Amino acid sequence: MAYYKRRHALLYDDLLELMLETWQKEIEKLPEKKRAIAWKKMSRDSKGLSEVIGKIASEVAASSREQVEETIREDSKEREDFERSLYKKYKPIIDTYAELLGVCLEAVESHREIIHTNLGEKDTVLPMVLRLEARVHRIASEILALVRAGYATGALSRWRSMHETTVVMSYVIEYGEKAIKLMQAHEAVSGYKAMKDYQTYHKQLNLLPYSSYEMRLAKRRHDRRIARYGRNFKRDYGWASVLTPSVTDFRSLEKHVGIDHLRPYYKLSSMGVHMEWKSLTTGEEFEALDKHGVVLIGPADYGFEDAISLAMITAAHATTMVLTYNSSMKSLMYANIIRDIQQRGEAELIKLSKNQ
Template identity: 30%
Template sequence: MQELAAAAGSEEERRQISADVPHRMENLLSKYPSEMLAGLKVNAERGLAERRKLHAEFVDRNTSRWKEGFDLLELQIEISIEAGDSFTRRLRPKATAEGDLVFDLLVRLQAKGILVAKEILTLLKNGYADGAHGRWRSLHEMTVTAMFMLAHGQEAARRYLDHESVDAYRAALQLEKFVSRLNTPGFSEGELAQLKARYDAVLDAYGKDFANAYGWARPFLGKGNPNFLSMEEAVGLDHLRPYYMWASQNVHASAKTIKTSLGLSETVSEALQVGPSNSGMTDPAHSTAISLSQLTITLLRLAPNLDDSVMMKVLLLLTDEIGQAFVRCSENPIA
């Protein structure tokens, strides 16, 4: 546009060119981006293949550096699967017959915890320590919840399950507020009415404070408006709060988040991380081992036999070994 204006022979031509600029820009923006994207797609396969090759080579180097720790953490995950499966098979018939809500919740929490631990291991192996740390935060929450259920029994489990009606209704109202902007159909009047009826029913049963985020836990904590910290304190895991807050930095967009990274913990100069790194695995890995062992042991403590008692000790020993192994691996040179 500037070249056209410079080549104009008169003021009238310059005015005409200026007047035509919006039309020319609109025409350019309506065609050029799609043409550019089509060209990028044509050439993408070669570039993507090269990037995948480079990442596979990185994973090999990363695994080589942290192999001892990765192998032990993977072993712990497999042991937890087998322990949970054996325990569930043994006690499921009795628990089902008795309508044991605590049993069902602990089994589900441990299964979900194993899934999260596998996600964490995948992130670590692929060089994303900060992402793994953020996922550990979720695993810690599951562990605290499981320990709380074990401590407070069937009534806590029932209230926890019934609180889903509060969460569901509030989520539906949130969605309805933005259906047009989200371009989603939302809920029908009948569906909303049904959700509202469930919401009203649990508030009638438990009181208006039940609508709070942790209202289901209120009778067991002696606080008017309990929160997750209250639960951590109740089960004796509040000493992990500093690590929980640290991991939260990888979930929220705080100033700390954009200035620090586990993946940059061994850099000597200013850098911005936009891809994988083979630094910073120790804390998220050991935290995962601790929480997964706590979660699995909580399940086994519900009704342990001799095999379960042995397995609890095995998990505790392995957790310590995992921490020590990752410290040793961190001393290996960066490949």
């Protein structure tokens, strides 16, 4: 399936014919003497034209509703056929990736029980580490769903969030409860920024505003945090700058925890998130440009190598950080199994790229 085509679409000539028919119906309702005047008036009266277009839109919408069930059935069949074909092409690597996620989940669950038995409620860092790992695993599952559905750019974009979470997780493991408390304190800063934006646009969005008391209270909390931790605390990753002054943004946070070697891929994944010139020239949708300039807006059966490779690396890394947190023989065994699966996945990707 190379291009998505809306079934039962109205072509320009069909639409024009429908407009003329609708005008004819409206004018025929008038007395005969007024019809010629009505035709002239209709051509120059924007309000009359707007009313006619409104009626046309209603007819088109009604027609679309009648056809929607058939269209959905046809699209579902086409999508299922496409996904079967894609899975057949990528089966070894998709199966290996799914296996990796399954073993990661099993390993974390097993190790969590051991840690709770050993440490009980004494460890206040573990709950945050497990929450971050759960987020990584969930995003990894989303990537698997996007790969199976044929959306490579979307899969790579989701890896971006997976990477960000793993970087923060690494920092939290390094600095423990201090880092967690600073992240929590920073919510007063990011929350106040969000409230100000909301307050600025609430009328346009037809939403209820915050009260003046709520805004004053949020500002006081914000100002107290800045007074206590310094002006750098205003930054998006300002909470990390308190413990490590060299960390002023995500890039420096990546470098601090030693995962900055993935920066080129992070930049690549950002093209599917942010709008810049290269976003309009890079990706599977633009590789499919035809001579008429038609751009792919549906799924494609290629371009998944980076997303799958990076997701496997990051899932293995995040899980290994949990498994080596108060490690045991069993957790280290799981860590080695995960490494082996990830390496097998990389070998499958290399084989796939050579065969294409």
